[in-house]
Structures are given as C-alpha cells and as structure tokens.
Amino acid sequence: MHLLRTKMNIVICGHVDHGKSTVVGRLLADTNSLPTGKLDQVRANCERNSKPFEYAFLLDALKDEQSQGITIDAARVFFKTQSRDYIIIDAPGHIEFLKNMVTGASRAEAALLVIDAKEGVRENSKRHGYLLSMLGISQVVVLINKMDLVDYSESVYNSISSEYRAFLSQVGINPASIIPISGREGDNLVSVSQNMPWYSGTSVLTQLDSFKKEKQPVDSPFRLPVQDVYKFTANGDDRRIVAGTIESGRIQIGDEITFYPSGKTAKIATVESFNTALKSKSEAGDATGFTLDQQIYITRGELAAKTGEPKPVCSSLIRVNLFWLGRNPLVKGKDYLLKIGTSRVKIKLETVHKLLDAVNLETLESATQINRHDVADCTFRLAKQVAFDLTSDFAGTSRFVIVDDYExxxxxxxxxxxxxxxxxETGWRKNVLKWEIISENRDLKTNFDSEKGNLILISGTDHQDAINLAAEKERELLLLGEKPILISISDDLSFADTSIYQTDTTREQQVQFLSGFLPVLLNTGSTVIISASRLTDEEVKLFR
Amino acid sequence: MNQLDQLEARSVYIFREAYANFKNLCMLWSIGKDSTVLLWLARKAFFGHVPFPLVHIDTHYKIPAMIEYRNKLALEFNLNLIYGENTEALANKLTFPDGNVDRLTCCKNLKADALKNTLSGEWPRFKLNHSTGEFDLDTNREAYTGVIVGARADEEGSRSKERYFSPRNKESSWDVGDQPPEFWNQYKTDFAPGTHVRIHPLLDWTELNIWEYIEREKIPTVDLYYNQGEGKRFRSLGCWPCTHSVDSDSKNVAEIIEELKTGKFANIAERSGRAQDKEDGGGLETLRREGYM
Incomplete structure (x- = not known):
C-alpha cells in the first residue's frame, strides 16, 4: 500500500476586492504549484500589453485555460506544502457568491478570511464570518491584506484585528491567528517577512500546516440517519439491511439500537459490507449497513441511536437559526419542505423572533418575512415529528435545509x-408503541371480547403513512392466507374505504360506531386492521 | 479512515441519496476506468447489487476491446445494461471518421444527442438479455430523472464547476452560473417536471485516487490502459478515431500509480489524448452545456 498524502480543503472568502485572488496567485507561485512556464508567460503577457503584473492574473490565466473564460464557480486550485496537499475552493464575488461560498465552505475544513488593511472590516467580512460559524468551520485564519499600502503599520493592524476579533467572538469563532500580509509583495505568506518586525506570529503556510485534519466524532453518542432499508432479492439475497452513514459514535454486533421518532428497538445482528473482510463493528464516517435481530418496520428518515446513550430530540415545533438564499422571501402561510438528516417533512413558518442583520448584528424584532441573504431566528411547525439533535448537543444532526419550489x-x-x-402530537409516540403491543402480544386477544379475531391498530401523525402501513400489513396477512378487514379513520374525510357513514360524520362518531361494531367483525375470525391518524389514549381504550 | 476510505464513504452516501430520491435512476457507463470505479462503488453502496440500469451510449467507434469488456462484466456482475445510439447519424454517415463532419459535431451527434434522447426515452433503448446474451428493444420508454455520472472535478475545467447533484433543464442544458447551493450533505433531490439531475459521486476523486482504488479493490479494468510491450498505453479511453495513447512503460496498476506520482503527467491534461477537446478550445464547456457527460 502506498503512503497517501493528506489533503485539506480550504475556502477563501472576504469582501470583494480585498485581494483574495492575489493571495491565491501568490500562494500558487511561491509554493511552485504552477504549471511550468505559467508565471513567465503571464509576466510576458503583461509586458506586451503594458500593464503591471499582478499575481491575481495568474489565477485568471489558470481559469481561462480551464474554463474558456466562463465565470468559474466554486472551482478548485491546488497547491502543496511539504506536509500536505491543499485544495483552495475559490468562490468568486459575483451575485451568486453566497450560494457558491456555502457550497465551497460545506466541503472545507479550514477558512481564510481576507480583509483589506486600507478598507478595514466591511459588510461581507462580517457576513462571511457569520456563515462560517453557522456552517461549522472552526479552523479560521484571518489575513489582513495589502499591509504594504498602509506602510506596514502596526497600529492599523491592531485596530482592525481587535475590531474583527470582537465581531468573530460574538458569532462564536475564535480565529487561530490574524496575520498581516501583502499578497502583492508576498509578506508573511510562505515565510515571515522582515517588513513587519513587530509581528511575532507565523506565516500563512505555517498556520495552515498546523491545522488539524478533522477527526471523526467516534466517541460521541451513536447517530445514524437511516438512508434506506434494502432488501435486494437478486441471487437469493435475503438480507434486510439498514443503510446509512454514521454521523457519530460507533456500533458493534449485539448493540441495541433505538430508532427515532418511532421508538422501535432491535439488536444489531450483522455488520454488512461488500468486498471487505468480515466486519463486526463500524464507526463515525463509515457509510455502513447492518441487519437486525428482529424484523421491525422502519423506513428512511428515522434517526438510529444506541439504547442507553443520550437520546436525540423528537419534535414538531423547532426554533432555529436560518440563513435564507431563496429568490423569493420565506413567508408565513406557505408550505415548505424541511430536510434534516434523511427525513423530509412539510413545514410552515410559525414565528419570526428576530431578523439578524449579519452585518452589524442588529436585530429586527417585528419582521413577518425573511428576505434573501437574511439571517433569522425563527420557529417552524412541522407536519409530523422528526428526530434530530440540538446544535448545542451535536452540530452534525442539527443541520437542515429548506426547499422552496424544488430549490x-x-x-x-x-x-x-x-x-x-x-x-x-404528544400522544403519538405512545400510541405507536401501543400498536406494537396490541399486534405482537397475543395474550391481549382476550381484551377484545373475541375468541377468534385479532385487532391491529395503526396510528401516526400522517394519515397517509398510517394507511400505507396498514395496507402493507394487509398484504402480509393476505399472503399468509388470512382474510383481513382494513378500515381507515380520518379526521377530515369520512371512511374512504367503506360507505357506511354519512360524509359529515365526525371522528368521534366514527370511533364510537366502530368500537361498537368491532366485536361483530372480530367474531368472523378475521383480523381487523384499523388505521387512524393521531389515535388518542381514550380512543385506544374504546377499541379495547 | 484514510483518504480513500473517506472518498469511498462520500461516494457511497451520494449513491444512496440518489437511489432513495429518484424513481427513474440510471448510471452512465462509458467503460473507462472512472465509470468502472463508479460501478464498483455502486456495488459497495448496495452490498453487491446494482439496483438501477447502466446506460452506455454506443458510438460504434469505441475500441472493440471496450465493448467486449462491457458485455463480459455486465453478464458477470448481473447488470441491467442498456445502450442507446444515434441510429440516424450513423446511417447517414454524419460522423468524423466518415469525413462528413468535424470532430466536435461528431461528438455532438454520436454522444450528446444520443445521450439526450436515450435518457429522455425518445430514441429506442436496447437492453441486455441475460439468457441470450443479446440486446432486445427495451419496452420501458420512461425518462430518467436522476443520472449518475463518473465526472471528476480535476479532469478538466468545466467539470470542476459541477455540484454533487447538478440540475439540467428541459433541454438537458446546464446553467453553470446559477447552481443551487449544497449545504453540508444535503443535495438537490427535488426537481421540476421535465428536468433532470446529474449526480456525481466521483467529483472529489483524482486520477491518482482512481488508480489507487483500482489497486486496493482489485477492480478489473480493460487492458488498453496498460503498456502491452510497445511503450504506449491509453490514459483516457474514447472512440478510436479521436483517442491517442501516451508514451508509457507502465504494464500494470502499480506501475501506473508510480508513474503518476513521479509527476510525469503533471502538466499534461489527462484528456490530452482526446482530440475533440482541442477543437472545443481546450475545454468541454460547449459540449457539456449541451448535455455531454
């Protein structure tokens, strides 16, 4: 096996014209990362056109070569030091900059934030700082650029650096260092410059090399958003594999897993993989799969945790920090789609608590909608409960996106x-557990006042989910040669599956009628499956 | 986890997201090293299975060894293999080798157009019949809405601008300047009717990573990549009239890895042996905007 060099993705951001391209060009040139002859070629070009050479042209030349002059988007440039390879994800400052920066920073492990020494802290210096914080980039180095234009002044450096440090600490970022540089002159980029004897810190390269590769959180509680449950039957494969990527923690054969929000549990029977040695465990970062010792019904969107470890949160009302990039404002009364972990759920904006001006961190208390590039503190109501973590507990499983009109x-x-x-809503989890008891514990049969039939109650917040599950159960029983009776109760439409009710029958009347009628059905010896969204304790009692 | 493990895990995650979110999913298979690594990663993601069709656009000018290898692997791995082609352009000899069009137009006819119309289901698709080993007309004419592609960001400029999940509009074209953001590991899995999404599990892989993974996993590759004793090998595979070999003594995977590490090809584009790129001004932007993979 060859020794693999490590690689680190870094993102460079900052206000427009603060010198990002010059810094990148200089880093490429001074680390000999340019194609042979490129530097001379660009210099010669400048001479021919009687314009002063700039390192930023290097980047443009590379891009032209790569892209035929089409505006490059979150493109990558490579440079290497003795210790590792770097990929700079460059997100240029056009109108779409923020979308590209989000994309770039989502793949980055460290960030360079560039500030012009002459201009000082500007709008995007702050907005980008805030975004890095929300995206979870903790390894940040601030570069105060164009120091040559302010006579390498220590006091200019001090004043910008204390202002910006104060801002960053408000958004929870503690920069590894704030380095005075000149991209044009190369000061403090690859080596410490003589031009600023008052600066006692390191060069940019030394700082980058000291950044750690992010470690996977293997010692945190186990979390795996279920991506899918596979049952591929080709070639006689009878494994039923729960698949997903482990966000944190670790598992091994025999561990008991609880799935949220359903609350179902089972033990890990095997750890599955393709073309590897047999596995018995798996840990954070692995795109893994496992089988369970019991056939429990779970689907994509559940969050797997280890029984006994701290639990994730299940809720249908969440307060969040949100960054909005949509063309249309985020408004009340409209349905949006929330994607968190692997679950998807319809949501509505409930309350805007604060609109945070990312630039001066001033707050607007009375906003009713969230506009493009706003940062908001708001509450959403979800159409059903989902499982996640709070950002203060575990950032990875607290992250979400919102989809508006496919985007x-x-x-x-x-x-x-x-x-x-x-x-x-609050009764929902309990009732799901009750369903399992009723359907799986045969002793309860006597409760139904019947010698022959079985009753299966299926509930959930989502009416359609309950119907789907009920239909699946029905199919299962039909395959076993039974003759199940499937009945669905709904709040808003009367029995879709039968026509024994008036359309204006209330839910209470439906439940009353059915509970009276139930013993007759059960006496036929059939299994009766009732699906109803949001069964309450009282309703379950009535059926018993 | 080492770097290959991390790359593998991300690719597998992307595969599973694609499979969970797209009902009409397919994977493009050009038979080259990248798309074969892609195929292998699919088997990693789905525990030995490949639960969607592999679509190959047959230009009828591929090096014959590639087609042989394609059919052999499809039968061996039990793959649902489908091919599509531009029957009309082939019949009317509107190709570069026939001397009737330039290289780029040929690529557009035999690849971009064939791809677009095969994906949409407008032109016939041919499906491998595993019991006869022959290809039958595929009765399924539904459009594929999720298309998994083996493009790598380091391969050439325009590919470095792709997202993991990149939308294509109704005309299959790509709006490079206005792409959706990708927050963390949340991708674009919702799409308007008539549009489709290109999915790129290999985006972060380099040419070296590909060979290191082929070595680690012992993935079968077509012999054309290796020096057969004439001091030449192919670095990138395509149609024979437009694909040239490079000077190289590498006879096996390990030697290719060593060769790449020496930096011998550092300043030579991987696709420099692909003549059509040069006619597109050194990039594939024009072709790719029109749907080329």
Whole structure:
C-alpha cells in the first residue's frame, strides 16, 4: 500500500476586492504549484500589453485555460506544502457568491478570511464570518491584506484585528491567528517577512500546516440517519439491511439500537459490507449497513441511536437559526419542505423572533418575512415529528435545509425543540408503541371480547403513512392466507374505504360506531386492521 | 479512515441519496476506468447489487476491446445494461471518421444527442438479455430523472464547476452560473417536471485516487490502459478515431500509480489524448452545456 498524502480543503472568502485572488496567485507561485512556464508567460503577457503584473492574473490565466473564460464557480486550485496537499475552493464575488461560498465552505475544513488593511472590516467580512460559524468551520485564519499600502503599520493592524476579533467572538469563532500580509509583495505568506518586525506570529503556510485534519466524532453518542432499508432479492439475497452513514459514535454486533421518532428497538445482528473482510463493528464516517435481530418496520428518515446513550430530540415545533438564499422571501402561510438528516417533512413558518442583520448584528424584532441573504431566528411547525439533535448537543444532526419550489433555498441549525402543546402530537409516540403491543402480544386477544379475531391498530401523525402501513400489513396477512378487514379513520374525510357513514360524520362518531361494531367483525375470525391518524389514549381504550 | 476510505464513504452516501430520491435512476457507463470505479462503488453502496440500469451510449467507434469488456462484466456482475445510439447519424454517415463532419459535431451527434434522447426515452433503448446474451428493444420508454455520472472535478475545467447533484433543464442544458447551493450533505433531490439531475459521486476523486482504488479493490479494468510491450498505453479511453495513447512503460496498476506520482503527467491534461477537446478550445464547456457527460 502506498503512503497517501493528506489533503485539506480550504475556502477563501472576504469582501470583494480585498485581494483574495492575489493571495491565491501568490500562494500558487511561491509554493511552485504552477504549471511550468505559467508565471513567465503571464509576466510576458503583461509586458506586451503594458500593464503591471499582478499575481491575481495568474489565477485568471489558470481559469481561462480551464474554463474558456466562463465565470468559474466554486472551482478548485491546488497547491502543496511539504506536509500536505491543499485544495483552495475559490468562490468568486459575483451575485451568486453566497450560494457558491456555502457550497465551497460545506466541503472545507479550514477558512481564510481576507480583509483589506486600507478598507478595514466591511459588510461581507462580517457576513462571511457569520456563515462560517453557522456552517461549522472552526479552523479560521484571518489575513489582513495589502499591509504594504498602509506602510506596514502596526497600529492599523491592531485596530482592525481587535475590531474583527470582537465581531468573530460574538458569532462564536475564535480565529487561530490574524496575520498581516501583502499578497502583492508576498509578506508573511510562505515565510515571515522582515517588513513587519513587530509581528511575532507565523506565516500563512505555517498556520495552515498546523491545522488539524478533522477527526471523526467516534466517541460521541451513536447517530445514524437511516438512508434506506434494502432488501435486494437478486441471487437469493435475503438480507434486510439498514443503510446509512454514521454521523457519530460507533456500533458493534449485539448493540441495541433505538430508532427515532418511532421508538422501535432491535439488536444489531450483522455488520454488512461488500468486498471487505468480515466486519463486526463500524464507526463515525463509515457509510455502513447492518441487519437486525428482529424484523421491525422502519423506513428512511428515522434517526438510529444506541439504547442507553443520550437520546436525540423528537419534535414538531423547532426554533432555529436560518440563513435564507431563496429568490423569493420565506413567508408565513406557505408550505415548505424541511430536510434534516434523511427525513423530509412539510413545514410552515410559525414565528419570526428576530431578523439578524449579519452585518452589524442588529436585530429586527417585528419582521413577518425573511428576505434573501437574511439571517433569522425563527420557529417552524412541522407536519409530523422528526428526530434530530440540538446544535448545542451535536452540530452534525442539527443541520437542515429548506426547499422552496424544488430549490434548496436556505440552511440552518436547530437551537431548540419546543414542547408541542397539541395533544394529538404528544400522544403519538405512545400510541405507536401501543400498536406494537396490541399486534405482537397475543395474550391481549382476550381484551377484545373475541375468541377468534385479532385487532391491529395503526396510528401516526400522517394519515397517509398510517394507511400505507396498514395496507402493507394487509398484504402480509393476505399472503399468509388470512382474510383481513382494513378500515381507515380520518379526521377530515369520512371512511374512504367503506360507505357506511354519512360524509359529515365526525371522528368521534366514527370511533364510537366502530368500537361498537368491532366485536361483530372480530367474531368472523378475521383480523381487523384499523388505521387512524393521531389515535388518542381514550380512543385506544374504546377499541379495547 | 484514510483518504480513500473517506472518498469511498462520500461516494457511497451520494449513491444512496440518489437511489432513495429518484424513481427513474440510471448510471452512465462509458467503460473507462472512472465509470468502472463508479460501478464498483455502486456495488459497495448496495452490498453487491446494482439496483438501477447502466446506460452506455454506443458510438460504434469505441475500441472493440471496450465493448467486449462491457458485455463480459455486465453478464458477470448481473447488470441491467442498456445502450442507446444515434441510429440516424450513423446511417447517414454524419460522423468524423466518415469525413462528413468535424470532430466536435461528431461528438455532438454520436454522444450528446444520443445521450439526450436515450435518457429522455425518445430514441429506442436496447437492453441486455441475460439468457441470450443479446440486446432486445427495451419496452420501458420512461425518462430518467436522476443520472449518475463518473465526472471528476480535476479532469478538466468545466467539470470542476459541477455540484454533487447538478440540475439540467428541459433541454438537458446546464446553467453553470446559477447552481443551487449544497449545504453540508444535503443535495438537490427535488426537481421540476421535465428536468433532470446529474449526480456525481466521483467529483472529489483524482486520477491518482482512481488508480489507487483500482489497486486496493482489485477492480478489473480493460487492458488498453496498460503498456502491452510497445511503450504506449491509453490514459483516457474514447472512440478510436479521436483517442491517442501516451508514451508509457507502465504494464500494470502499480506501475501506473508510480508513474503518476513521479509527476510525469503533471502538466499534461489527462484528456490530452482526446482530440475533440482541442477543437472545443481546450475545454468541454460547449459540449457539456449541451448535455455531454
């Protein structure tokens, strides 16, 4: 096996014209990372056109070569030091900059934030700082550029650096260092410059090389958003594999796993993989799969945790920090789609608590909508409960995006799960557990006043989900040669599957009628499957 | 986890997201090293299975060894293999080797147009019949809405601008300047009717990574990549009239890895042996905007 050099993705950002391209060009030139002859070629070009050479032209020349002059988008340039290879994800400052920067920074492990010494801290110096914080980039180095234009002045450096450090600390970023540089003159980029004897820190390269490769959080509680449950039957394969990438923690054969929000549990029977030695465990970072010792019904969107470890949160009312990039503002009364982990759920904007001006961190308290490039503190109501973590507990599983009209239009982190006062919602988990007891514990049969039939109650917040699950159960029983009776109860439409009710029958009347009628059905010896969204404890009692 | 493990894990994650979110999913298979690594990663993601069709655009000018290798692997791995072609252009000899069009137009006819119309289902598709080993007309004419492609960012300039999930509009074209953001590991999996999404699990892989992975996993590759004793090998594979070999003594995977590490090709584009790139001014932007992979 060859020794693999490590690679690190870094993103460079900062206000427009603060010298990002010059810094990158200089880094490429001074680390000998340019194609042979490129530097001379660009210099010669400048001479021919009687314009002063700039290192930024190097980047343009590379891009022209790569892209035929088409505006490059989050493109990558490479340079290497003795210790590792770097990929600079460059997100140029056009109108789409923020979308590209988000994309670039999502793949980065460290960030360079460039500030012009003459101009000082500007709007995007702040906005980008805020975004890096929300995206979870903790390894940040600030470059105060164009020091040659301010006579390498220590006091200019001090004043910008204390102003910016104060800002960054408000958004939770503690920069590894703030380095005075000149991209044009190459000061403090690859080696420490003589032009600023008052500066006692390191060069940019030394600082980058000291950044750590991010370690996978193997010692945190186990979290795996279920991507899918596979049952590929080709070639007699009978494995039923729960697949996903481990966000944190570790698992091994025999561990008991609880899936949220369903609350179902089972033990890991095997750890699955293709073309590897037999595995018995798996840890954070692995795109893994495992089988369970029991056939429990789970689907994509559940969050797997280890029984006994700290649990994730389940809620349908969440307070978040959100960054909005959508063309249209985020408004109340409209349905949006939330994607968190692997779950997808319809949401509505409930309350805008604060609109945070990312530039001066001033807050607007009375906003009713969230505009493009706004940062907001707001609450969303979800159409059903989902499982996640709070950002203060574990950032990875607190991250979400919002889809508006097919487009990812915003991203954010969950700060708080609000106790949902809606009783139908809070009763939901309990009822799902009850369903399992009723369907799986045969002793309960006697409760139904029947010698022959079985009753299966299926519930959930989503009416369609409950119907789907009920239909699946029905199919299963039909295959076993039974003759199940499937009945669905709904809040808003009367029995879709039968016509024994008036269309204006209330849910209460439906439940009353059915509970009276139930023993007759059960006496036929059939299994009766009732699906109803949001069954309450009282309703379950009635059926018993 | 080493770098290859990390690359593999990300690719597998992308595969599974694609499979969970797209009902009509397919994977393009050009038979080259990248798309064969892609195929291998699919088997990693789905535990030995490949639960979607592999689509190959047959220009009928591929080096014959490639087609042989394609059919052999499809039968061996039990793959759902489908091919499409531009029957009309081939019949009317509107190709570069026939001397009737330039290289770029030939690429557009035999690749970009064939791809567009095969994906949309407008032109016939041919499906490998595993019991006869022959290709039958595919009765499924539904458009593919998710298309997995083996493009790598380091391969050439325009590919470095791709997202992991890049949307294509109704005309299959690509709006490079206005692409959706990708926050963390959340990708564009919602799309308007008539549009489709190109999915790029190999975006972060380099040419060296590809060979290191082929070595680690012992992935079967077509012999054309190796020096057969004449001091030449192919670095990138395509149609024979437009694909040239490079000078190289590398006879096996390990020697290719060593060769790449010496930096011998550092200043020579991987696709420099692909003549059509030069006619596109050194990049594939024009072709790719029109749907070329």
């Amino acid at each position: 990812i239009s915003g991203g954010g982190i969950v700060k708080e799960a609000i106790d949902d006062k809606n009783p139908a």
